Amino acid sequence: MTKPVIEKVVPSVHGIRPTLVACAILASLSTTSFAQEAGADSVEPDTQADERIAVVGTRSAPRSVGDSAVPLDIVGADELRDQGSTDMMNMVSTVVPSFNVNDQPINDASTLVRPANLRGLASDHTLVLVNGKRRHRSAVITFLGGGLSDGAQGPDISNIPASALRQIEVLRDGAAAQYGSDAIAGVINFVLNDASEGGTLEARYGTTAEGDGDTIQISGNIGLPLSERGFANLSVEYREADATSRSVQRDDAAALIEAGNTFVADPAQIWGTPEIKYDFKALGNFGLDLGGNKEAYLFANYAEREIEGGFYYRHPHDRDGVFFGGFNDQDEQLLLVADLDGVGQGLSCPEVPVGDNVLDSPEYQLIADNSTPLGANCFAFNELFPGGFTPRFGGIVTDASFVAGTNGYLASDWAYDVSVGVGYSRVEYLLFNTVNPSLGPDTPFDFSPGAASQLEKNFNLDFSKGFQFDSFYDLVNFATGIEYRRETFKQETGDPASFAVGPLTEQGFGIGSNGFPGIKPEAAGEWSRGNWAWYADVETYLTEDFMVGAAIRLEDFSDFGSTSNGKLSARWQLTADWALRGAVSTGFKAPTVGQSNVINVTTAFVGDALQDQALLPPTNPIAALKGGRPLEPEESVAYSLGLVGEFENGLYLTVDYFNIEVTDRLSRTSAIPLTQEDRDALIEQGVRDAASYSSVVYFTNDFDTTTQGIDVVANYGHDLWEGDMKYTLAYNWTDTTVDSFNPDNINLAKVQMLEDNLPAHRATFTANYRFDAMRTLARVNYYGKYYEDHVDAGGGLDIFPGAETTVDVEFSYDFSESFTAAIGGKNVFDNRPDENPFASAVVGSLYPPTSPMGVNGGYYYLRAQYKF
Structure with a gap:
């Protein structure tokens, strides 16, 4: 191989602008769609919080928040719209303090699908429903999840357009006995808009206080009649967002510049929110009255987005396998x-x-x-990258789902609901501005290192009926049903150059695209499993003031066997104003087929240096040698006890204590060093690039936790200055203790991340005032102190940022019945987290990347909406 004269060109990647037709897409809420349309249960902007109606958490008749036996939040469409956030995860986090999500500046696949946490548990401990039907998982496994969500594979709710929603129901209680795997922390149900007329068009523009991160979003919703007896409600959304940078120059890069290397970028490494090249979402909701107390429903979605973020800087002297x-x-x-x-x-x-x-x-x-x-x-690669290089990592995330069914009543007065659903998620990884070192001067600079996909198929058959018994005060509502679910995880081979074993391999040059080596043919594959479930649910009032409920669920999985779970709940109306409620339940979260089989190589910061970590299946011989074993379900026992106060003056107050014990929790191990003997064994297995592996990680059931906390929610409204004022207070205290763990697999820094990475205290207070055509909203957000093991290094880079408070403000004016304009800001005073004490000394992040308030500071926006 001879060396050509090379002029290195940094690649430029242009976002693909898909031409997509949003047609025949999606449908209505199963057993309640037409009942809600005909009744008075729709959520109007002035509806009191305790009057809103939810279907999640009960298989009896829909009930208000105040009548629920377990903690329940209902977020109306207006509450989602009246804020600066454009991403669904941020929207929910703003109005539900026990729901946390943070920026993911450099965190591997977590940059593409950010993990979110409800009640201090991992992102896949919360079950997500759409119109009461299980939402499929994302194909993205969070190889690096900031400790708490390491290894999680949860749903991607950011693919749901806000314009398609009527409300969001957040059940903050264990519900595995009712809904199945994953519902350890709770359930989030996205209820779709079922209007058959009217619609909205909305445009948003926003930018940060530093003038970066410019965001443009356009969305629309329209309701149409589907014959004279049905509806078709369609929504689309399109968004672009520029990247931000909250970085300082790294000391090692600054030293190079001082030594005369003028090719080093400043900053050499970017920390900030990634660029969203495009983000398209379409969703449709359809329902049709078939007559005779029967109806048909269908809902579906399609979403696609491309994201590009940063990776770690490759020093032109020190990077193994390259320099x-x-x-x-x-x-x-x-x-x-x-x-x-x-x-x-x-x-x-x-x-x-x-x-x-x-x-x-x-x-x-x-x-x-x-x-x-x-x-x-x-x-030498310095001829191409004299100042070193920083790979750019991104991907194209595609998501689609389809659910169709029918419900009604049999001649025997049994209500039935039968449905089928298919959900699909795919992520195609992209890597730019890097090399396959083993190819030497013939290396490309852009790679497609592979893809992963998740396919889920669901079948549900549900029955319910109310029985009258003389010994009971009210009907005994009984529900039962079966569910079959099949899920398939697929890992696809990367382009040949991304995993090629080039001619320079024997001279010590690394194999594969540096930063994210391509998925090799022997690592690609498709893995599936199926499971059957049967449940029974009963609920009744023993007296006028005392409601009880019980549920049991049996599930059988093809890969690890059977599990059974139960739940007991009760609500006692103590006085006209106060009620006591509580529940006890067992739950489980089944390991996914992806977690059991995925193979990946991740470049991570360990101690004080970058390492290539091999993520292997726990049954791989090398993983087994290091303690790996087949994965088992996580199991939980949850308790909740709360007070509900509903007063004649309009004050609504709930205080709920929860305690969740989770055993055999699943996570990614800390980095386990590989010996030369281990590497040689991997090479003998055909893993030729193992020579560059510094450590191995795998998923394991290796620790137990107890998470407890208190949720406080209060709402109050009154007349003020001839206008209408409403106040909302939401407070959450959560404390997690790691009860036991395997110190061979999980280091103390990870234990502390599990316990303290989320703030123990979080609260929001919102005041919303409307006078005639003018509306003013002010929201104060409080985030308690937390801990960060900086860049998951496990090397003593401990950060203890203090508590922070931010303020959001929005002013809107109705210029007519159809047109409204708003101006506002999130974090209007541009408050920032405490600065990172290791900012320049390590990797150049100005702020702790896991900050719960984000790293960007103030964000200001304009919003215009047209209703028709």
């Missing part, structure tokens, strides 16, 4: 130099001492002169 050539006998650090005609063949390449700036080395100048025979034969 670092070891040490000579004088203990001088050397540059990694390729002998293109082969070691011991033809011209030999000189040793190149690195010094303070290798570009000044006479030996380097010899090999960099391509006009000489020596220069043409000897190659």
